[in-house]
Amino acid sequence: MKLKVKTINFETGNTKDVVLNIKDALKLGQKAGDRINIKNLESKNIEEKYWIAILQIDYSNSIVKPGEIGVFLDIIKEKPSLKDNMVLSVKSADPPDSFKFIQKKIRGSKLTTEEINNIVSDTVSGSLSKIDLAAFITAVFINGMDHEEMTSLANAESRSGEIFNFGPDVYDKHSTGGVPGNKVSLIIVPIVAATGLTIPKSSTRAITSPSGTADSMEVLAPVAFEADALKTIVSTENACIIWGGALNTSPADNILIEIERPLHMDPIGLMIPSIITKKLSLGVKKLVLDIPVGEGTKFTTPHDGKQFAYVFKEIARNVGIKAECALTLAHQPIGHAVGPGLEAKEALTLLMDYSAGPNSLIEKSTDIAGILLEMGGKAQKGMGQKLAKEILRSGKAYEKMRSIIKAQGGNPELKPEEIKLGPYKKEFFATKPGHITGVNNAIINQIAKATGCPHSKQSGVEIFKKQGARIKEGDLIFKIYSESQSKIKRAENIYNSTGGPIILGGMMIERI
Amino acid sequence: MKLKVKTINFETGNTKDVVLNIKDALKLGQKAGDRINIKNLESKNIEEKYWIAILQIDYSNSIVKPGEIGVFLDIIKEKPSLKDNMVLSVKSADPPDSFKFIQKKIRGSKLTTEEINNIVSDTVSGSLSKIDLAAFITAVFINGMDHEEMTSLANAESRSGEIFNFGPDVYDKHSTGGVPGNKVSLIIVPIVAATGLTIPKSSTRAITSPSGTADSMEVLAPVAFEADALKTIVSTENACIIWGGALNTSPADNILIEIERPLHMDPIGLMIPSIITKKLSLGVKKLVLDIPVGEGTKFTTPHDGKQFAYVFKEIARNVGIKAECALTLAHQPIGHAVGPGLEAKEALTLLMDYSAGPNSLIEKSTDIAGILLEMGGKAQKGMGQKLAKEILRSGKAYEKMRSIIKAQGGNPELKPEEIKLGPYKKEFFATKPGHITGVNNAIINQIAKATGCPHSKQSGVEIFKKQGARIKEGDLIFKIYSESQSKIKRAENIYNSTGGPIILGGMMIERI
Structure with missing residues (x-):
């Protein structure tokens, strides 16, 4: 099937999706999520000439009309020779071999180095869709990988991208x-x-x-x-x-x-x-x-x-x-x-x-x-x-x-006290004397994220008393910083509803 | 985070995706594929007021600007009260409970009826993404479902949609x-x-x-x-x-x-x-x-x-x-x-x-x-x-x-000979005498699809001689129909390269 390129002025973050009108998809016998082979007859560059895309379907006729193939900005960036109205030849693609190897792992078998290489290169080329990879990840979770498979995977993954050489001993x-x-x-x-x-x-x-x-x-x-x-x-x-x-x-x-x-x-x-x-x-x-x-x-x-x-x-x-x-x-x-x-x-x-x-x-x-x-x-x-x-x-x-x-382009003279924090703050004090029996990491993380971490650099929490410390009533034990008063409020709510991350105990273990 | 609706005049076939500018996504601490809770303060209809969407990200600034939330036609159709510039409140959503139940199946455990009901309703509401469901399907493939689970699933699935009542004995x-x-x-x-x-x-x-x-x-x-x-x-x-x-x-x-x-x-x-x-x-x-x-x-x-x-x-x-x-x-x-x-x-x-x-x-x-x-x-x-x-x-x-x-609105007087076929045809004849030892279904399917089936109603194949038939050289054994001469050619190529679906044998089993 021959279709004319129609640029869709939108970036999806996915460099594989192309869009066909529902009529053409039916003619091609393909559904959303299917792989299609694309051939660009006008391109000389081999990487831009042949590629595999994942099909999306325009059911509305509003963007991609019959006879057109909608191409997002993501693909245009990768294949700059693509232009509106260029004619592409499109046909259904069989799943790549690597798809069979994923099925093999699903069935519980060990993969060879070559099979893993194949999965890795098709992951990068986009021939494997997200749901294929979700199935692969689930299969590895359930059926595992042995030492040889993990070794092959680490090697194949590193070869899929740039490798630096900073000398013999790094x-x-x-x-x-x-x-x-x-x-x-x-x-x-x-x-x-x-x-x-x-x-x-x-x-x-x-x-x-x-x-x-x-x-x-x-x-x-x-x-x-x-x-x-x-x-x-x-x-x-x-x-x-x-x-x-x-x-x-x-x-x-x-x-x-x-x-x-x-x-x-x-x-x-x-x-x-x-x-x-x-x-x-x-x-x-x-x-x-x-x-x-x-x-x-x-x-x-x-x-x-x-x-x-x-x-x-x-x-x-x-x-x-x-x-x-x-x-x-x-x-x-x-x-x-x-x-x-x-x-x-x-x-x-x-x-x-x-x-x-x-x-x-x-x-x-x-x-x-x-x-x-x-x-x-x-x-x-x-x-x-x-x-x-x-x-x-x-x-x-x-x-x-x-x-x-x-x-790295930073200021080497920066002093710790010059690092911006807050400006909104809230301090928490011990409500009774005792000693700290523990600090709850999960609550720390929850509160820190509520203050705006990691996106807001000035936000976070300070823990003043840690496990083993003896404290008096009224001691400062915890402090939060945020760029927003409403986030301080939200973090404070977590502190209050959980009882806070700093766990205070007396000496008595249990009352019988 | 409050964002203004921006309609994206495009139908994806997916009623869950919304698009945020990369800057807002970072502020929200969310990545593509994450779930977000949406609240439409201006809507009175409860189904249009609260919903869960899956995040897509516009990295290009070309469609969705900071402060906007891009909404595809699919969602507009479902929630007709949504209008451009309407303000939506957006926050990150925890995975739904059903996500935990999928994890439970991945870990090999049996699901309760209630857990299966949950998975089914979240599948329909869109709270579970395609990759969540791919993981679920893979887990069921590997770990199976027992009779109780299958019964619960069948019941829950049917309750997820319309149920007809055509009487007591259907x-x-x-x-x-x-x-x-x-x-x-x-x-x-x-x-x-x-x-x-x-x-x-x-x-x-x-x-x-x-x-x-x-x-x-x-x-x-x-x-x-x-x-x-x-x-x-x-x-x-x-x-x-x-x-x-x-x-x-x-x-x-x-x-x-x-x-x-x-x-x-x-x-x-x-x-x-x-x-x-x-x-x-x-x-x-x-x-x-x-x-x-x-x-x-x-x-x-x-x-x-x-x-x-x-x-x-x-x-x-x-x-x-x-x-x-x-x-x-x-x-x-x-x-x-x-x-x-x-x-x-x-x-x-x-x-x-x-x-x-x-x-x-x-x-x-x-x-x-x-x-x-x-x-x-x-x-x-x-x-x-x-x-x-x-x-x-x-x-x-x-x-x-x-x-x-x-x-059903068809013509009851239609005669078999009035059913349109072809118009392009090609007949195949026996090249030697013998008897038919088999018909290869896979080749039949391959050739039939090459002629244009199922999209083209007039295309297909006729098998004149089946297993057990005795034939003479020159007997008509196979015929293909298509709406396109090039598809006839493609089907013919499959016939020739595979030797065709009709397997002809002599009486001799093996020559020693």
Whole structure:
């Protein structure tokens, strides 16, 4: 069937959908969601000449008339030679081979490397639709992936995008997440980089948490860089703390994550390849994985975390990455601050003044940095954390951080007290004396998000008293910041209705 | 967040998508595919006041500007009070409870009736997205549904739409499909209806086959009717042969099918409720299920078909339908004709003249009609087929069919030879003598679709020699019809490259 291009001046975020009039769709025997093969007879570029699209149908005759094919701006951007009234040849497309391999996983069978390569390349080309991928993710969740499959997937995903080469020995750290206030990367990267090791830290923005490393770093310096800018930064600083989203690394993984997220599914079989592929893309050779363990994280018990660590290390080894894993406490936030601005402030304060603490941030950051220093031969086995603390205490980590901030286009002279917060605030006080038996991470996250995190950098929460602290009636225990009075109100409501995140107990366990 | 309505003059076929500018989506902390709660402060109608939509994002600023919410024509049709510049209040929505129940099925647990009701109502309301439903379908495929779950699903699906009441004793037949040329409903319905039993036959159009019952019937009379018109037809004729698509029966099932189809998944756990819910919607009390068995059908072996039959009968009984199942041969087409016009012609010819045959069509149709006549007390056990043949031979079935055609607005005087075919044709002849060892259904389907079926009613194939026939060199064995010479050519190419569907053998089995 020959159809004339009609540009639809609208961007859907989906580079695959084209629109046919219902009459033509019926003639073609196709329904919405079906794949169609498109051939552009007038194009010389092979990528613009043949492509596979997913069909949408205009039932209304209002936009796409019979004889036309509606093309969104997304496709026009990808295929700039497409022009209105150009004639495209359209026919129904069989599902790609990779569709059969998804069916194979649904039926519970193991996939070969070639089959996984196929799924990955068709994910990127768009031959697999979102519902195909939702079925794949569900099948992996239920039927799992073995070590070979995960290794193949990590390799295939990294090959689907750009791969950087920052030299033969590239270091990194990563966290499986789930603990609020985990701004340790802002401390670890400058410590490690100060010794001359290469550590190009690329992170995500927060997805479900109040602040990701990229969100907090963005308070101090820009974080969105394309490939060339990143190369310049890392070549001068042997480090960076950036957002990975502007790089074209592992697009297949990004597409899968976009579907896993609304499905609330993060199967191990996809999670491990997802972490590892991003490291492969940045040429990482040595990695410490922080695995927070406990309620609210991905691993409820140390046993779960340990099992995961063994599998992770093996898949990493299979692709040429030496990984060590650190199971870490996750029963309460790291440090006192949660939210982009507050976390940046807490990290910057510690970098400038070791004595400012907080201890949990010092201990966790230097634990992990210490392992990296040992892996890099900067410290002997068991001496890494001591060295990391020295570098932090000496101000060398702060000097390195200033230098990274400058290289990324931020202001290296920024002082912690200059970081904007609020302006709306609300403080909470202890209503009785006692001691803190716990801090509830889930309530912390809920309140922090209610204040406007992570989109609003100036919003967040401060926790003044943590587990084990003794308090008097009237002590300041908690404070919230927001750019909007109504959000303060909403956060306050959560505090009041849940009883707040700071759990106060007497000494009595039970009254009988 | 308050946003102004901006109508997007475009119909997507999806009544749930709304569009936000990327800036507002970021502020709201939402991504494409997320659910959002919408509140229309100006609306008094409760259904138009609160709704859940799925978010699309305009990254281009070209259509939906910050402060606006883009609404497609689909939603405007559903909620006619929506006007440009009306202010809607928008906030992020938690996944509905039904989302948790889908997760429960993914984890392999049995769902309660209430949980299934929830999934069904959220499917219809649109609170569950396509990828949620793809995950659900995949989970049912892998983890299955037990009898109680299937019963609950069938009930919930039928309650999701209109339910007809054509009296206390309503009969029907259904086929699980997979055999070409299966025009038996065009014979069975008039036979059964001629005895006074009520049989409101609603069918689908062909999805993957060359012709569905509705496609073939449409050659003889209109088949698309809304509820009131259907009631009138059945009240006068106690029968009909219509397309179910214009009725609002079991919309939940229709939505699931729209996702199962491109996924090529038809799990038993959804297939049985899908068949049964459509019967519940039409008030059917007694049903014969035709289960074709063999290569190319859903049931490769009689054992598979039998297992399915037992489960089907039980689920039917659970919802108050008495079902009998007939395992039928599916090794070659029923009759000689495949394609809407050719099948209508073959059926009409038989109705007018019993001696015209073909035998396979007479035998299968009267087998199934006979069971219905026995269930309806019109014939004693074992005597149903005999009575069915008498009714067919006597011309009473033809009289009833004329009456149904007239009631549906067709021409009851239409003669078989007046049914338009072609005009392009091509005949194929035996290249050597021998006997026919088989007819390949898959090749028949492929060729029939290449000629233009099911969209083109005049296209299709005729099979002159079937299994067991002895032939001479030069005998006419196969003929194709199409509205287009290029489609004839394409069908011919398939014939030549596959060797054709008619398999000719000598007496020798093997040469050693």
